[in-house]
Amino acid sequence: MSGLEPAPAPVGSHPLGDDVEPQKILLVEDDAELGAQVVQNLQRAGFQVDWQTRGTAPHEDLGRRYALVVLDLNLPGVHGMDMLKLLRQHSDLPVLVLSARNETLDKVRALKLGADDYMTKPFWPEELVERVRARLRRPTLARDGRIELGGLALDLGAHRVWFRQREVDVTRVEFAILAALAKRPGEAISRAALAEEALDPERDGTERTLDVHVSRLRKKLAGGEMIVTVWGIGYRLEPAKVA
Amino acid sequence: MIALTLRARLAVTGLALALPVMAGVVWGRHQFQWRSAQSSLVEAARARVGESGRAVCDGQTKEWPPSPTEMVMRPGVANLGRLVAYDASGQALHGVELPLLPELQQAVRSGRDGAAAAGDFGGRPIVQALVQVPWTGARCTYLAFVRPRPVDLPSNNFPLAPFVGSVIVVGTFLSALGPVVRRIRRLRLAVRRSEQGSWLEPVPVEGRDEIAELATAFNAASAEVRTQVELQQRRENVLREFLANTTHDVAIPLTVLQGRLANMRGALRDGAAVSDELVTHAIEDAHHLGALIHNLGAAAKLQAGEPEIVRVPLDLRGVVQRCVARHQPLAELIGVDLQAAVPADEVSFVGDPTLLEQAIGNLIYNAVHYNQRGGHVAVVLDVLRGGRFRLNVVDDGPGIDAAEVAHLFERNFRSTKARLRRPHGRGLGLDIAKRVADVHTLSLTPELPEEGGLRMVFEGSTS
Numbered sequence: 082m083s084g085l086e087p088a089p090a091p092v093g094s095h096p097l098g099d100d101v102e103p104q105k106i107l108l109v110e111d112d113a114e115l116g117a118q119v120v121q122n123l124q125r126a127g128f129q130v131d132w133q134t135r136g137t138a139p140h141e142d143l144g145r146r147y148a149l150v151v152l153d154l155n156l157p158g159v160h161g162m163d164m165l166k167l168l169r170q171h172s173d174l175p176v177l178v179l180s181a182r183n184e185t186l187d188k189v190r191a192l193k194l195g196a197d198d199y200m201t202k203p204f205w206p207e208e209l210v211e212r213v214r215a216r217l218r219r220p221t222l223a224r225d226g227r228i229e230l231g232g233l234a235l236d237l238g239a240h241r242v243w244f245r246q247r248e249v250d251v252t253r254v255e256f257a258i259l260a261a262l263a264k265r266p267g268e269a270i271s272r273a274a275l276a277e278e279a280l281d282p283e284r285d286g287t288e289r290t291l292d293v294h295v296s297r298l299r300k301k302l303a304g305g306e307m308i309v310t311v312w313g314i315g316y317r318l319e320p321a322k323v324a
Numbered sequence: 325m326i327a328l329t330l331r332a333r334l335a336v337t338g339l340a341l342a343l344p345v346m347a348g349v350v351w352g353r354h355q356f357q358w359r360s361a362q363s364s365l366v367e368a369a370r371a372r373v374g375e376s377g378r379a380v381c382d383g384q385t386k387e388w389p390p391s392p393t394e395m396v397m398r399p400g401v402a403n404l405g406r407l408v409a410y411d412a413s414g415q416a417l418h419g420v421e422l423p424l425l426p427e428l429q430q431a432v433r434s435g436r437d438g439a440a441a442a443g444d445f446g447g448r449p450i451v452q453a454l455v456q457v458p459w460t461g462a463r464c465t466y467l468a469f470v471r472p473r474p475v476d477l478p479s480n481n482f483p484l485a486p487f488v489g490s491v492i493v494v495g496t497f498l499s500a501l502g503p504v505v506r507r508i509r510r511l512r513l514a515v516r517r518s519e520q521g522s523w524l525e526p527v528p529v530e531g532r533d534e535i536a537e538l539a540t541a542f543n544a545a546s547a548e549v550r551t552q553v554e555l556q557q558r559r560e561n562v563l564r565e566f567l568a569n570t571t572h573d574v575a576i577p578l579t580v581l582q583g584r585l586a587n588m589r590g591a592l593r594d595g596a597a598v599s600d601e602l603v604t605h606a607i608e609d610a611h612h613l614g615a616l617i618h619n620l621g622a623a624a625k626l627q628a629g630e631p632e633i634v635r636v637p638l639d640l641r642g643v644v645q646r647c648v649a650r651h652q653p654l655a656e657l658i659g660v661d662l663q664a665a666v667p668a669d670e671v672s673f674v675g676d677p678t679l680l681e682q683a684i685g686n687l688i689y690n691a692v693h694y695n696q697r698g699g700h701v702a703v704v705l706d707v708l709r710g711g712r713f714r715l716n717v718v719d720d721g722p723g724i725d726a727a728e729v730a731h732l733f734e735r736n737f738r739s740t741k742a743r744l745r746r747p748h749g750r751g752l753g754l755d756i757a758k759r760v761a762d763v764h765t766l767s768l769t770p771e772l773p774e775e776g777g778l779r780m781v782f783e784g785s786t787s
Contacts, residue, residue: 184678185678186634188678189677203610203614205611208652211652215649265668271665271705274668274707313700313716313720
């Protein structure tokens with residue numbers, strides 16, 4: 082494959098659901114076998130992929146056509162670093178750099194030129210897919226001081242909680258714990274961080290106290306399956322379980 | 325171009341500069357003295373002309389002796405000098421046979437009223453001072469005052485003797501430069517010796533002058549050369565060791581991987597199913613190979629020391645997330661639950677991201693690799709009060725015996741449980757993690773939780 086060509090049709094489902102237009106990714110990789118593997122894995126993960134095997138000066142409309150670029154550095158034609166530099170002159174498109182050299186200065190230079198992340202070879206396909214997903218994951222937006230996740234809604238200013246359209250009576254500490262989890266859904270948050278956020282260190286700020294508060298919160302949220310205990314860490318709010 | 329020694333070059337240069345100067349000075353001084361003497365002679369001649377010049381001019385008296393011998397034989401009279409009359413063309417009158425010296429003939433032709441010159445008369449040195457007579461109607465035009473040449477009168481020839489004396493003085497001066505030249509020669513020989521000894525031997529520093537400064541500067545330069553050479557040698561050694569280790573360490577897991585792939589191919593040829601266990605092990609081998617190559621690279625970097633270690637501002641959250649993402653596929657393959665938590669806000673630190681990722685990655689790799697299906701690994705980055713952070717890598721794996729904790733960071737150490745669970749391995753990972761912690765002024769502490777497993781704790785200050 083040479084130049085810019087659409088890769089074969091995707092075989093997986095879209096990461097945000099079947100009814101959503103697949104996000105398009107541009108892969109710039111000159112190695113035929115590695116490129117084919119990456120294309121296959123990204124498509125299996127539900128992304129549309131265009132693959133080009135030479136470094137070229139990026140078009141100005143790249144930012145409108147793609148959600149992310151996976152960019153190898155050692156390319157025939159324009160070097161990956163130069164492509165990145167040219168791209169950053171007109172676009173904030175997320176760029177994930179692939180490098181065969183595990184050299185700090187290469188990484189630092191790539192990040193300085195505007196790369197959003199880097200991966201060194203060898204890597205597992207799952208790692209690449211996860212890094213792409215992480216880069217494209219949209220942060221939770223607190224609009225007008227409100228967070229809404231499925232059946233869960235929080236008013237950050239008024240300290241009020243609704244679950245399945247019914248208001249839930251929570252204490253100040255319970256609200257602080259829930260808000261901290263809801264601001265970063267799907268991410269594990271350590272007990273220490275939650276205790277720092279929600280408990281008063283002058284009174285009873287131990288992590289054991291935190292567990293008691295979480296236990297009460299779970300009961301108030303109809304069983305609380307959405308708040309998952311993460312071994313060795315703390316807790317996580319599972320968006321999929323906030324129905 | 326002729327190659328000259330320093331001494332010869334100094335002599336040639338000195339003479340080339342000194343000789344024209346000396347010649348000029350000697351000649352100028354001589355000319356000044358001669359002009360002064362000429363003026364004195366002319367004045368003396370005028371005085372004599374005032375006394376008895378008219379009679380000599382008119383031929384009434386003849387003062388000039390018949391022969392030079394007479395002048396010498398009667399020195400008292402001779403030293404006073406004699407007057408001789410000349411016509412306008414410079415010819416001697418009254419039968420005297422004493423021609424004017426060539427310089428005086430020139431003075432006559434140019435119409436000068438007085439001049440003096442030195443010359444010979446019958447082999448005897450004389451001086452002639454010619455003056456124009458002050459009278460009118462006289463028979464002569466000029467009167468020359470002639471006398472034996474005084475001993476102290478300078479010659480009008482080039483003063484060879486003072487010049488030769490000056491040359492001797494310059495030669496002596498150049499000879500006096502001998503010790504300096506010898507010191508420079510010794511310095512040159514010392515530099516040659518130092519060069520033959522790979523710049524290990526410093527050159528001696530004698531005295532406190534410019535040559536001593538030159539020797540000191542050379543020693544400083546050779547010290548810098550030695551430092552660079554040592555650095556280069558260290559890098560070469562590291563590279564050599566890296567290549568040797570890579571060849572040795574990669575060969576074993578690669579052989580194992582080749583064996584597994586051969587078994588898979590054999591099974592496929594026989595129409596048998598390839599076992600999930602076999603594929604899992606092959607993938608683990610590949611992951612192990614990747615980790616090993618990165619570890620050997622990190623070991624080489626640590627061995628080379630500064631300036632190979634790069635320090636840049638970074639967010640530790642990104643480092644942790646990259647490490648966890650890298651090991652997530654392995655954890656899923658083995659069936660170990662790998663989870664991570666980082667703070668919401670940036671955790672700033674200054675360090676080498678490649679080394680830090682390798683160190684943290686090694687801890688995660690060990691925690692996953694030595695765990696078992698259904699096990700857990702948690703990587704937790706927390707910000708502490710007082711601008712500090714703590715990174716825990718905790719697992720519920722086999723842990724280690726309390727007695728082995730003290731040896732955990734020794735290179736090539738592998739705990740008994742690790743050996744039993746995974747026979748292959750080199751004990752490189754924790755050694756690298758500890759060395760990375762040390763170069764970043766971080767503490768790395770193993771803890772044995774009551775509930776089992778192992779907790780490795782990085783702690784340090786944020787930037």
